[in-house]
Amino acid sequence: MTITQLNYVLAVAEFQNFTIAAEKCFVTQPTLSMQIQKLEEELEVKIFDRNKKPIQLTEVGKRIVEQAKSIVNEADRIKDIVEQQKGFIGGDFKIGIIPTIMPTLLPMFLKNFIKKYPKINLIVEEHTTDEIINRLKKGQLDAAIAATPLKESDLKEIVLYYEPFVGYFPADYRKDLVQLSANDLNINDILLLQDGHCFTNGILNICKASKLDAFRRFELTSGSFETLIGLANEGLGVTFLPYLHTLNLNEKDQKNLIEFENPKPSREVSLIFPKNELKIHIIDALRTTISGVVKGAITFQDIEIISPKITA
Known part of the structure; x- marks a missing residue:
């Protein structure tokens, strides 16, 4: 049994296809198939049911894959130990970022990070929080940036920073409001991001509402803050933005912002990674870089x- 064979097994388990798995492992399909067959012969079990389309794990195969993940991770830790001892910070690093953080945070730290750590090949992917959790657990991401706490035991x-929610209230809805409180919010006036965004969950939690009124004039959800701002400017409702997003608004739109009274409802933004702490030296480098650029932009205390x- 070899680490290479286990990596081939994990690839087939992930892609459920020998040809695609071979491509991802940079070997020919016959080579990959032969190595997996040799492992099955050594163990005297079938790891995959090749009669099903797509290919499925057998019951014992599922248990083997879980153990293989642990073995491969521990083998990778040896590489990490050696690289840290040599002071080398480099190699591929996959990081997932949720859509409501990506557009504002990434431009703030990416240039500094790649300049300081040129040997790191940073691969950035945009995913929802649920996708991030799933990919981290499967080993498809090395780390992620998302709103927390997630309370995932694995x-x-x-924490990188705390980011307040800010109201976007055009004149028709602003009235005499100077600061916002939860009591000022009417869920039926609020334009929301589409389901799957944890930012929307945060807004609903502030409003203590999980569903919309059946008599609402219309219901619209969007995947972008820009769309919500445009609709709000047309008098169709109000919306909410993360604080860092408000820094990029033009002067006219800035006048529609209203902050919450203290304590300001905020989201906790964290760097998330598996407890095995693989590539922890790169994770530490990311944390230091991001914390350095953000602390000057967000200084809220209460x-x-x-x-x-x-939440209920």
Whole structure:
């Protein structure tokens, strides 16, 4: 049994296809198939049911794959130990970022990071929180940036910053409001991001509402803050933005912003990674870089953390 064979097994388990798995492992399909067959012969079991389309794990195969993940991770830790001892910070690093954080945070730290750590090949992917959790557990991401706390027992969270929610209230809805409180919010006036965004969950938690009124004039959800701002400017409702997003608004739109009264409802943004702490030296480099650029932009003290998951 070899680490290479286990990596081939994990690839087939992930892609459910020998040809695609071989491509991802940079070997020919006959080579990959032969090595997996040799492992099955050694263990005297079938790991995959090749008669099903797509290919499925057998019951014992499922248990073997879980153990193989642990073995491969521990083997990778040896590489990490050697690289840290040599002071080398480099190689591929996959990081997932949720859509409501990606557009504002990534431009703030990416240039500094790649300049300081040129040997790291940073692969950035945009995913929802649920996708991030799933990919971290499967080993398809090395780390992620998302709203927390997630309370996932297999994952660690290091807080990067706290970001307040800010109201976007055009004149027709602003009235005499100077600061917002939860009592000022009418869920039926609020334009929301589409389902799957934890930012939407946060807004619903502030409003203590999980569903919309049946008599609402219309219901619209969007995947972008820009669309919500445009609709709000047309008098179709109000919306909410993360604080960092408000820094990029033009002067006219800035006048529609209203902050919450203290303690300001805020989201906790964290660096998330598996508890095995693979590539921890790169994770530390990311944390240091991001914390350095963000601390000058966000200086709020009196805040209340809003859960990224719907609460009762």
